[in-house]
Amino acid sequence: MTAASGNQHRPFRPGERVLLIDSKARRYMITLAEGGSFSTHAGTIPHTDLIGRDEGILLRSSHGARLRAVRPTLSDFILKMPRGAQVIYPKDIGPILVLADIFPGARLLEAGVGSGALSMALLRAVGAEGSVVGYELREDFAAKALKNVESFLGPDQPYRVEIRDVYEGIGPEHFPDGALDRIVLDLPEPWRVVKHATEALRPGGILLSYLPTIGQVARLREELDGSPFGLAETLEVLQRTWHVEGQSVRPDHRMVAHTGFLTAARLLDPDLPEVPPGPGVSPGNAA
Ligand SMILES: C[S@@+](CC[C@H](N)C(=O)[O-])C[C@H]1O[C@@H](n2cnc3c(N)ncnc32)[C@H](O)[C@@H]1O
Secondary structure (H helix, E strand, O other): OOOHHHHOOOOOOOOOOEEEEEEEEEOOEEEEOOOEEEEOOOOEHHHHOOOOOOOOOOOEOOOOOOOEOOOHHHHHHHHHHOOOOOOOOHHHHHHHHHHHOOOOEEEEEEEOOOOOOHHHHHHHOOOOEEEEEEEEEEEEHHHHHHHHHHHHHOOOOOOOEEEOOOOHOOOHHHHHHHHHOEEEOOOOOOHHHHHHHHHEEEEEEEEEOOOOOOHHHHHHHHHOOOHHHHHEEEEEEOOOOOEEEEOOOEEEOOEEOOOOEEEEEEOOOOOOOOOOOOOOOOOOOOO
């Protein structure tokens, strides 16, 4: 008996999303339906071949092509989901979660929401005890984000999207006890949010911004420098995949290099008094 066969089985059911991967690593996302079928140039697979089968099964199309069937991960879904605005790619989403230190129970503001790719990752990280309020200028994008989130994570998420311009302020109703834990921005002029973030975040809270060009980063850092935010850092993530086939092991010829820069900073209360050295510590030997 293999380890996998001892695990709990969860066969594919109608209505579920399935990712089919062919021998050239091409990926197709389908939703199973009674009587449905999937067709490509490589042939057809009736959905009945999948319904009731276990994840990971290998299928043969009508033309003999082999396809592996698994449930899509969040990353798979983001790359295939319907979009209006440009999404943040999985390459950057993971680092955003760590750099902004998104934790279970966190209360977040996200602007702009766009297609909701980042929203999904934020929602998974804050969990049922947390909340994500999204600000978005465009109603059509907001509707798409809500649909994508529900489609992948299911209904009743602690998520709502308001049609609002975050440059005009953050509604106090979103931080009733004076404390948002995190603000995550993916919009062109995040420096216009710094002042509002100062009022909405709790001390120690984190502002994170995703920006495509370094000129925008410089402008944001300038604004942060003149604000109560500190401990600012900016980075970018380069992802290089490798070709691994027998003895042929080398970096792939192509890589996704630049997408955007991540900048994070923490709100530090400028009115906090400086704590003098404790007894027995002279200014000379204080670290
Ligand atoms: C690149 S998209 C965000 C994509 C999103 N992060 C995702 O992963 O799907 C930027 C969004 O910000 C919105 N936006 C731009 N300025 C805004 C503002 N001042 N307030 C709220 N939303 C804004 C735009 O309408 C657009 O949908």
